[in-house]
Amino acid sequence: MTNTEGAPATGQPVLSLRGISKHFGAVSALTDIDLDVHAGEVVALVGDNGAGKSTLVKILSGVHQPSSGTIRFQGETVTLNDPSAALSLGIATVFQDLALCENLDVVANIFLGKELNPLQMDEVAMETRSWTLLNELSARIPSVRVAVASLSGGQRQTVAIARSLLLNPKLILLDEPTAALGVAQTAEVLDLIERVRERGLAVVMISHNMEDVRAVADRVVVLRLGRNNGEFPPDASNEALVSAITGASNNSVSRRAGRRQAQAAHLSESGQ
């Protein structure tokens, strides 16, 4: 939070969710979710498997529609009926499954649905812009004219992130952005998230990796079983985060840690 203090947009959130619920039949994936994201802020969304993180991202990107609740974007109430509505508002998403067309090349995927000059596509301009975007990400893509099918997982991730930046969005949603990446690429993506924040964009990042979360997030929002379960500063203790994520101070993570501590203590005692 500290580095957004004093910025003009801090007072009003870019994105503001109130009472968002989503039911899939009898299953309540999300119940009464509240979330505020300010410009120039990175909010990490954490939670166990099935906590509703990806569902929330899909609602914000227009893939799913909420069963109830309001979404305010830049101060106005909006409805996101389909992905193109979210895109045109300035909400870009990098999905967990990346949503790339494997039969198309990198340029075609980056510009999919936003091709320059629809009746006589400007391939030269699209290719140049693709290289610019990819070079900004320090991407290691051998050629933008190969089909995405022939790229590795990390390369695909970079292509998906490059695509989200194409339209100069105001809010970027990243669903597990570093899950498929190598050490260097992860650092690049974290650098990128910081660069995006410096440009005054809002970022929502889902991650299971607490190290990444601590490295870039300004706030950590915890979901548990489809409900808000606390908000933490990035320097909160691991125990506090884990107990919020799992819902109990006595959880499998703490039990395991306790056991290992006891073992270590036992070993050091017997060693003496």
Next chain:
Amino acid sequence: MTNNSKPGTPAAQPTLDRRDERVAHSAGIGDTIRAFLDRIRSGDLGMLPVIVGLVIIWTVFSILNPVFLSPNNLVNLLFDSSTVGIISLGIVCMLMVGEIDLSVGSVSGVASAILGVLWVNQGVPAGFAILAAVLAGAAIGFLYAQLYNRFGMPSFVATLAGLLTFLGLQLYLLGSSGSINLPYGSPLVRFGQLMVMPAIVSVIFAAVPGIVMLYTGYRTAARRRAAGLSAQSSGGIIARAAAVTIVAELVVAYLNQGRGVPWMFGLFVGLVLAMQYALTRTRWGRSMFAVGGNREAARRAGINVRAIYTSAFVLCSTLAAFGGVMAASRLASSSQQAGTGDVNLNAIAAAVIGGTSLFGGRGSAYSALLGIIVIQSISSGLTLLDLSSSLRYMITGGVLAIAVIVDSLARRSRASHGRA
């Protein structure tokens, strides 16, 4: 450093797209051929199987009966190819989005019945009758699209229902007479049976693709160089344009030894080229590939997936209806037999044999052109050998089976070589 900078300027900065040292870049003709062979080996076959198949088929038939390769037989073959070829072009659109239309034969039959009833029986001017027939096709396609988009009816089932429904409609329209003869000597029938290009016109048309390739090739290369991207060498552009021009001029010169190039075939080739442009150079075409490749990804990229499906269904049925009109002009009649029998499967087989994948997201308009020439060659060759239609069906079926096997194997090979 990449090897495309000239030996004299080793320090030259490589172009924007050639900075990754892991990529082999083709510099000369030798590299181009090597890259081509690599592509074939990994299962990216493109047009190769159909061209090889065509060479085999033509060799076999010309040995069995020399008349097969005579100019006039080939002219007839092109007349016959055009009608079903236009229908097959619509099938390419459907296969591109990963769906299929099994009713193109019936739709073409309905169109020919509408043409006969309106033009001959009702005395409506031929132009309006043709327009009505084609619009009826568009309406049928729109109906399929609604069934698919709103009710989630698989295209396979929707068009199978349509196959029966529109066959019934065709029989109903034609009534008890069963067939309507179109007037001989009318422009439409002459277009379908007689009209060929004057030799000089066909020679000019055959030169057009090469000139266009030369012009666009140079312009693209110049723009790419200006943008700091690698560009095709002038030699390569000239070589490709020259090859296309020589082949086209040789074909035309040979056909002009006989009756000449049919106008109807010229129309068909024109439609193929327009479709190829639309598929590869427009946003609509890119969306077709995207929907066929990964429907959900296309939707999340903001593409109106339903509209794309609708366009594919409408285009397919419209082209089927137009093909039906052309078939009526070819036969000078609207009959109960129009569009029945092997029309349906020939149109689908042509698209698949030509290299458009049944699995969606891969293909080109050229596959309709090459595929239908294969199918009609088999049909014409077997007719010349005086073989019955029973054998013709079996052999065409066998060729289709081989084409689908090649498609499946190539797909598997592409997957294991990391290509789309």
